[in-house]
Amino acid sequence: MGRFLFRRATSSLSVLALSVVLVFMSIRILPGDPVLAKLGAATEVTPAALKALREEAGLNRPLLVQLFSWITHALHGDLGVSYFSQFKVTQLVTERIPVTLELTFFIILIAVIFSLILAPLSALRPGSIVDRVIGYFTSFGLSVPGFVIGIIFILIFSLKLQWLPSRGFTPISESVFENLKLMILPSITGGLTATPYLVRYLRASMLEIKQSPFVRTAEGKGLSNIRILFRHILPNSLVPTLTMLGLIVGYTLSGVVVIEYMFGLPGIGSLAIESSFKRDYSVIQGVALTIISFFIFTTFVFDVLCGIVDPRLQLAKGSQGEP
Amino acid sequence: MKSALIVNGLSLSVPSARGRVAVVDDISFDIPTGSKVGLVGESGSGKSLTAYSLMRLIKDPVRIDQGEIFVGGKEILGMKLKEFRQMRGNDISMIYQDPMSALNPIMRIGTQIIESIQLRAGVNRLQARKIAIELLASVGIPEPDRRIDSYPFEMSGGMLQRVVIAIALSGEPKLLIADEATTALDVTTQARVLTLVDKLAAERGLSVLLITHDLGVAAQFSDEIMVMYSGKIVERGLVSQIFSNPVHPYTKALLNSRCDYTIDVTKPINSIAGQPPRPDNRPEGCVFSPRCVHVQPQCRQEVPPLISIQDRLSACFRAEELFEVGMVK
Amino acid sequence: MNRRRRFSFSGFLILLILGICVAAPLLSPYDPYAIGVADPFSGPSAKNWMGADDLGRDLLSRILYGGRITILIAMAATAIALLIGTLWGLTAGVRRGWIDEFLMRTADAVMAIPQILFGLVAISALGASVISLPIVVGILLSPTTARMARSAVVTELASDYVVAAVASGTKRSRLIISEIMPNIAPQLLVQLSINAAAAVMLEATLSFIGLGIQPPNASWGTLMLQGYAKIWNTYWFVFFPAMAVTITILAFNSYGERIRISMDSRRSSV
Numbered sequence: 001m002g003r004f005l006f007r008r009a010t011s012s013l014s015v016l017a018l019s020v021v022l023v024f025m026s027i028r029i030l031p032g033d034p035v036l037a038k039l040g041a042a043t044e045v046t047p048a049a050l051k052a053l054r055e056e057a058g059l060n061r062p063l064l065v066q067l068f069s070w071i072t073h074a075l076h077g078d079l080g081v082s083y084f085s086q087f088k089v090t091q092l093v094t095e096r097i098p099v100t101l102e103l104t105f106f107i108i109l110i111a112v113i114f115s116l117i118l119a120p121l122s123a124l125r126p127g128s129i130v131d132r133v134i135g136y137f138t139s140f141g142l143s144v145p146g147f148v149i150g151i152i153f154i155l156i157f158s159l160k161l162q163w164l165p166s167r168g169f170t171p172i173s174e175s176v177f178e179n180l181k182l183m184i185l186p187s188i189t190g191g192l193t194a195t196p197y198l199v200r201y202l203r204a205s206m207l208e209i210k211q212s213p214f215v216r217t218a219e220g221k222g223l224s225n226i227r228i229l230f231r232h233i234l235p236n237s238l239v240p241t242l243t244m245l246g247l248i249v250g251y252t253l254s255g256v257v258v259i260e261y262m263f264g265l266p267g268i269g270s271l272a273i274e275s276s277f278k279r280d281y282s283v284i285q286g287v288a289l290t291i292i293s294f295f296i297f298t299t300f301v302f303d304v305l306c307g308i309v310d311p312r313l314q315l316a317k318g319s320q321g322e323p
Numbered sequence: 324m325k326s327a328l329i330v331n332g333l334s335l336s337v338p339s340a341r342g343r344v345a346v347v348d349d350i351s352f353d354i355p356t357g358s359k360v361g362l363v364g365e366s367g368s369g370k371s372l373t374a375y376s377l378m379r380l381i382k383d384p385v386r387i388d389q390g391e392i393f394v395g396g397k398e399i400l401g402m403k404l405k406e407f408r409q410m411r412g413n414d415i416s417m418i419y420q421d422p423m424s425a426l427n428p429i430m431r432i433g434t435q436i437i438e439s440i441q442l443r444a445g446v447n448r449l450q451a452r453k454i455a456i457e458l459l460a461s462v463g464i465p466e467p468d469r470r471i472d473s474y475p476f477e478m479s480g481g482m483l484q485r486v487v488i489a490i491a492l493s494g495e496p497k498l499l500i501a502d503e504a505t506t507a508l509d510v511t512t513q514a515r516v517l518t519l520v521d522k523l524a525a526e527r528g529l530s531v532l533l534i535t536h537d538l539g540v541a542a543q544f545s546d547e548i549m550v551m552y553s554g555k556i557v558e559r560g561l562v563s564q565i566f567s568n569p570v571h572p573y574t575k576a577l578l579n580s581r582c583d584y585t586i587d588v589t590k591p592i593n594s595i596a597g598q599p600p601r602p603d604n605r606p607e608g609c610v611f612s613p614r615c616v617h618v619q620p621q622c623r624q625e626v627p628p629l630i631s632i633q634d635r636l637s638a639c640f641r642a643e644e645l646f647e648v649g650m651v652k
Numbered sequence: 653m654n655r656r657r658r659f660s661f662s663g664f665l666i667l668l669i670l671g672i673c674v675a676a677p678l679l680s681p682y683d684p685y686a687i688g689v690a691d692p693f694s695g696p697s698a699k700n701w702m703g704a705d706d707l708g709r710d711l712l713s714r715i716l717y718g719g720r721i722t723i724l725i726a727m728a729a730t731a732i733a734l735l736i737g738t739l740w741g742l743t744a745g746v747r748r749g750w751i752d753e754f755l756m757r758t759a760d761a762v763m764a765i766p767q768i769l770f771g772l773v774a775i776s777a778l779g780a781s782v783i784s785l786p787i788v789v790g791i792l793l794s795p796t797t798a799r800m801a802r803s804a805v806v807t808e809l810a811s812d813y814v815v816a817a818v819a820s821g822t823k824r825s826r827l828i829i830s831e832i833m834p835n836i837a838p839q840l841l842v843q844l845s846i847n848a849a850a851a852v853m854l855e856a857t858l859s860f861i862g863l864g865i866q867p868p869n870a871s872w873g874t875l876m877l878q879g880y881a882k883i884w885n886t887y888w889f890v891f892f893p894a895m896a897v898t899i900t901i902l903a904f905n906s907y908g909e910r911i912r913i914s915m916d917s918r919r920s921s922v
Contacts, residue, residue: 018761023773139909143902145853147860148894151880155887213424220378220419221439221490222411231438232427239429254766261861262880272769273861276776284773291769299764310429 004307012300016293023288089286093268097290099169100256100267103186107252110191111198112245118195119202120229126207134199141196146255150189150262157185167264186263193255194248201244205237212236239310246302250295326393327498327530328354328377328415333390335372335381339603346385346602347372348554348610351629354498359524359531361541361562363577364551367599370534373551374502376400377532378417379407395497412439412494420503422483426475432486433471439493458489463519481512485519492523499524502534517544538577542566550574553599553610560635568649570637572615575645609639617641662906669900673719680713685868693886703888705878714870715892721871722897725785726851732790733847737797738840744798745805756802759795767792768857775863785864789854793847800843804836838915845908849901856897872897 122131157164164185170178209215210233218228257269264270268287275283335347347369354360364370375381377392379399392399394415399407419425427435436455437448446454452471459467462485475483484504491499501520505513521544524531535541541548541562548565550558550573558571569575576595586592597614600606606613612622621640629636632646639645672679681701682689690697690704697703702711744755762770771788778784808814809832817831858864859873860880867874872893879890 014757015760015764018758019764022758022761023765023770139905140902143849143905144898145856145860145901147857147876148898151876151883151890151894155883159883159887213419213421214427216380217419217425217487217490218427219380220411220417222408222413222442222494223438224408232430235429236427250764250766254768257766257768257772258857258861272772273863276772276863279776281777284776288765288769288773291766292764295766296764 005304008300008303008307012296012303016296019292019296020289023292024285089283092271092283093286093290096266096268096271098171099265100260100269103183103190103256103259103265103267104249104252106183106187107190107194107256108245108249110187111194111248111252114191114195115198115202118199119206120234122199122203123206123210123233124225124229134203138196138200141192142200144193146189146193147258147262149192150185150259153185153189154262169265182263182265186259186265189263190252190255190259194252197248197251198241198245202237202241205240206233209233209236236310239306242302242306243299246299249298249302253291253295325356326353327356327395328532329391329393330373330377331391331393333373333376333392334388335369335376336386336388337602338384341603343386343388344602344605345388346554347376349389350551350554350556352549352556352559354530354532356497356530357528358547359521359533359545361533361535361545361548362551363535363538363541363548365536365599367553368551369554370536370551371502374417374500374532374534377500378411378415379404380417412491412496413443414496415498415500416491416494416496417500417502418484418487418491418504421507422480422487423475423507425487426483428475431472431474432478432483433473436471436486436490436493439490443494455489455493458493459486461523462486462489462492463515464489480508481515484508484512484516488516488520488523492527495527496529498530498532500532500534503536504533505540506535506537513540514543520544538581550577553605554602555610555638556629556636557611557638558636559629564635568646570632570635570642570645570649571639572617572641572645573611576614576616617645660907660910662903662910665899665903666907669719669903670723672716673723676716676720680710680716682710682713684709684713684717684870686710693882693889695886695888702892703886705875705889706882706885711889711892714875715872715896718870718872718875718893719896719900721782721865721869722852722855722873723900725782725789725855725865725871726848728786729789729793729851729855730844730848732786733793733797733851734840734844736790737794737843738801740794740798741801741803742805745802745809752802755798759798762792762795767854768861771854771858772863775858780858780864780866782865785855785858789851789858792854793850797840797843797847800839801836804839805832808832808835838911842908842912842915845904845911849904849908852897852901852904 118134122134125131165182168182170182206229215228215232218232223231256267257272259265260267260269261273268290272284272287272291275281275287330353331351332349333347333351334345334349336343336345350369350373352360362370362373372381372385376387376390377394377399381387387400390400394410397410397414399410426432433452433455436458437451440446440451440454440458441448444451444454456467456471459471464470464482464485470478470482475486478486487504499520504520505516508516517540520531523529531544533541533544545562547559547561549556550565550571552573558565558569558574560570565574566578569578573595576593580593580595582592595614600610600613606623608624609615609618609622609627612618615622617639619640625640627638627640629638630642632642637645686709688708689710690700690708692704692706692708694700695703700710700712702715705711705714740755740759744752770792774788774791775784778788814831855864855871856873856876859871860877862877865871865874867878870878875893876890876897879887879893882889
C-alpha cells in the first residue's frame with residue numbers, strides 16, 4: 001500500500017508542478033501590463049514612475065527568479081499581495097474558499113446520486129425505453145452549457161414560481177436554512193451539468209462488465225438480476241468510474257467559476273473573474289494555484305480510492321501467485 | 324428418476340448475412356441418473372452453447388429456436404425465468420472454463436461462496452461461513468479457514484477451479500455441467516481436478532455432463548461419450564466401445580488423428596482433410612459428407628438420422644457396415 | 653460490402669447552421685446594430701420573428717450576425733486545436749521515449765487546468781478579441797486531440813502494413829503522410845466534431861461571463877449575457893441565443909457520435 005501511495009503521489013506532484021509553471025508562465029509571458037492597467041489611462045505616466053512601480057511589484061526581475069520566489073512564498077502559505085486592494089491574496093482566498101468547497105461538495109453529491117440512479121436503470125435493460133430516454137437526456141445534457149441550465153432554473157424557480165432567490169449568499173454560521181436555500185439552485189445547476197458525463201461513463205462501464213465471465217457465474221448461481229447488478233457489476237464498474245469522477249471534479253471546478261458568478265456566490269471562482277477584469281495577476285495566480293492543487297489532490301485521492309476498491313491495482317507488475 | 328437430464332429437439336441459431344442459421348441443429352439426448360457423460364467436439368461444434376442452454380444462459384444474438392429440456396423431470400425452457408432461477412444452483416449447476424475470470428475479481432472468494440449458500444439455506448452469516456469452510460475443505464483447498472478471505476488474484480488456477488466447484492456444489496444440485504472445466508489448466512492440475520470431480524460425483528450421486536474438445540479427458544472421466552459435429556450429435560456410446568470400434572466416420576477420423584507416444588514420428592500426422600462448414604454454409608445431406616472417406620451419393624442428399632446399433636447411436640447411413648468391419652478387426 | 657448512404661440529420665444541420673451564418677447579411681431582415689426598430693423587450697411577432705432586445709434591436713438579426721462570430725471563432729479554434737494537437741500527438745507517437753513521456757505529461761498538465769480558469773487567465777492578459785479567443789480555446793482543446801493522435805499513430809505504426817513498409821525501406825515521414833494520415837482521418841474527424849462542439853460551448857461561456865466578445869459586437873454568448881441582465885424584463889432575449897447555442901452544440905456532438913459509431917461498426921465487420 002505504501003509503495004502504491006508513493007507512486008501516485010509523485011505522479012500527481014509532477015503534474016501539479018507542470019501546471020503551476022504553465023499558469024505562471026502564461027501570465028508573465030503574455031502581453032498586458034498589470035501596472036499599466038492599475039494606473040489606468042488617467043494620468044500622465046512617466047517612464048520613471050512606471051519603472052518604480054514595477055520594481056515595487058517585483059516585476060523587473062528575471063522570470064525564473066520571479067517563479068522561484070513565488071513558489072517559495074506559496075509553500076509558506078504566502079501567496080503575495082493583491083495589486084489593487086493590498087489585501088494578502090492568501091487571506092482573500094481563505095475567506096472565500098469555504099463557499100466554493102460547499103458548492104463543489106453539493107454539486108458532486110447531486111451528480112453522484114443522480115448517476116447512481118440513472119446509470120443502473122439504463123444498464124439493467126439496455127435498449128429498453130428507459131435506457132433510450134435516459135440516453136436522450138444525457139446527449140442533450142452534454143450539449144447544454146452549464147449556465148444555460150442555470151438560466152432555465154432561475155427562470156422557473158425565481159421568476160415564475162418565486163420559490164427561491166436567484167442571487168446572494170448566507171454563511172452557514174449565520175443561518176443554515178438560508179444558506180441551503182440559496183445553495184439549492186446553484187448546486188442543482190452544477191449537478192445537472194456534471195451528471196450526463198458521469199451517467200454515460202458509468203453506464204458504458206457497467207455494460208462492459210456485464211459481458212464478463214464472472215457475471216455469468218453469478219447468474220449460474222441463481223442470483224437475481226438486481227442483485228448481480230448492484231453487488232457484482234456496479235462495484236467493478238466503480239473502479240474506472242472513480243478515475244472519471246476525479247476528472248469530473250475538474251470540470252466542476254471549471255463550472256463553479258461561472259456558477260458563482262451567475263448566482264452571486266462569494267467564492268474563489270467569482271474572485272477569479274473579478275480579478276481578471278482588473279487584471280490583478282497576483283490574485284489570479286493565487287486562485288489558479290489553489291484550484292489546480294485542489295483538483296490534483298482530488299484526483300490523487302480518487303486514485304487511492306480505486307486502489308482500495310480494487311486491491312489488484314496496488315500490486316506492481318506481476319502478482320505473487322502460488323502454485 | 325431414470326434420467327437426470329432429457330433434451331428433445333434442441334435448436335439454437337445466430338444471425339448471419341443470410342438470416343438466422345442453426346448452430347445447434349435439432350439435437351436430442353439424455354443423461355441417465357448417476358452417470359457421467361462426455362460431450363466431445365471441436366471448436367464451433369455447438370457443445371458449449373448446448374451446455375449454456377441447459378442453464379438458460381443463452382443471450383442475444385444466440386437464440387433457442389425450439390426444443391424441450393427436462394431437468395429432474397421438470398421442463399425448464401417453458402418456465403418463467405424467475406421460477407427457473409430457483410433451480411439454478413439447486414438442481415443444476417455449472418463449472419466454467421477459465422477459473423481466473425469466472426470469479427468476481429474484487430470480491431473475496433469466501434463472500435462469493437457464502438452468497439450462494441445464503442441464497443438457499445436460511446442460515447446466518449456465521450453459519451454460512453462455517454459451511455463454506457467445510458466446502459472448501461471438501462474440494463481439497465488447504466487451510467480453508469485462511470483461504471476463505473483471499474481474493475481470486477491471490478490464488479492459482481487450480482485452486483480457483485476448486486473454488487468454482489465448491490460454489491457449484493453449494494446448493495447440492497443433482498446435475499453438474501462442466502464446460503471445458505480443465506481446458507485452461509496445465510496437465511497435472513487437470514488430472515487432479517478431474518479426479519476431484521469424479522470423487523465428489525460418486526460421493527454425492529451426481530450426474531455429470533463434461534464438455535470438452537479433448538478425447539483423452541473425456542475418456543478418462545466419462546462412462547459414455549457423445550460426439551458432436553457442426554451442431555449435430557453424430558455418435559454416442561460407452562467409452563470402451565467408441566474407442567475400440569467407432570461407428571461414425573468423424574469419430575474414426577478423430578481417433579486416427581490423435582497424437583501420443585505410440586504414433587510413428589516418421590510419418591505425417593493424420594488430419595481430417597477440409598474444415599468444418601460455417602453455420603451459414605452447410606452442405607445438403609450429411610453435414611460431414613464433404614470430408615468423409617466413406618461418402619456415398621445418398622449422404623449428399625439425405626440427412627442421416629441417429630441409428631441404433633446394439634446400444635450405441637450413430638448418424639451415418641453406413642454405420643452397420645462400419646460396425647461389422649470394426650468387429651472383425 | 654454494402655455501403656448504405658444514410659441521410660445524416662446532424663450533418664445536414666451543421667451545414668444548415670454554417671450556411672445560415674455565412675449568409676447572415678442576406679438573410680437578416682434588419683441591421684443588427686439598428687436601434688429602435690421595434691419596441692424594446694417585445695416578444696416574437698410577425699415583424700420581429702424573435703422579438704427585440706433592450707434597445708429595440710431586432711433579435712433575429714442580432715442572432716444571425718452573432719452566429720457568424722461564434723461559429724467563426726469556434727471553427728478557428730477547432731482548426732488551431734487540430735493543428736497543434738495533431739503535431740503534438742504525432743511527434744510523441746513517432747518519437748516515443750522521453751519526448752513522448754514529456755509531451756504527454758504536459759498534455760496532462762494542461763488538461764489539469766480547469767478550462768474556464770485558463771481562459772480567464774489568458775483572456776485577461778491578452779484581451780478578448782476575434783484573434784485571441786480562438787487561440788486560447790484552441791490551446792485548451794489541443795491536449796485531447798494530441799492524446800488521440802498519439803494513440804492512433806502508435807497503433808498504426810504497430811500494424812502489419814507499416815512494419816512491412818518500413819522493412820522494405822520506405823521512409824517513415826513518407827509513410828506518415830501517405831498511409832497513416834488517411835487511416836486516422838476518421839478519428840480526426842470525430843475529434844474535429846467534438847472539438848467544434850466544445851469550442852462553441854467555451855466561447856459562449858467566456859462571452860457570457862464578460863471575457864469574450866465585447867459589445868457592440870455580440871456573439872451568442874454576449875447576447876446571452878445581455879439577455880440575462882435583462883431577464884426580469886423578458887426572457888426571450890436570453891432564450892433564443894441559448895437555443896441557438898444548444899442546437900449547434902448538439903449538432904456537432906451528434907455528428908461526431910455518428911461517425912464514431914459507423915467507424916466502430918466498419919472496423920468490427922472487417
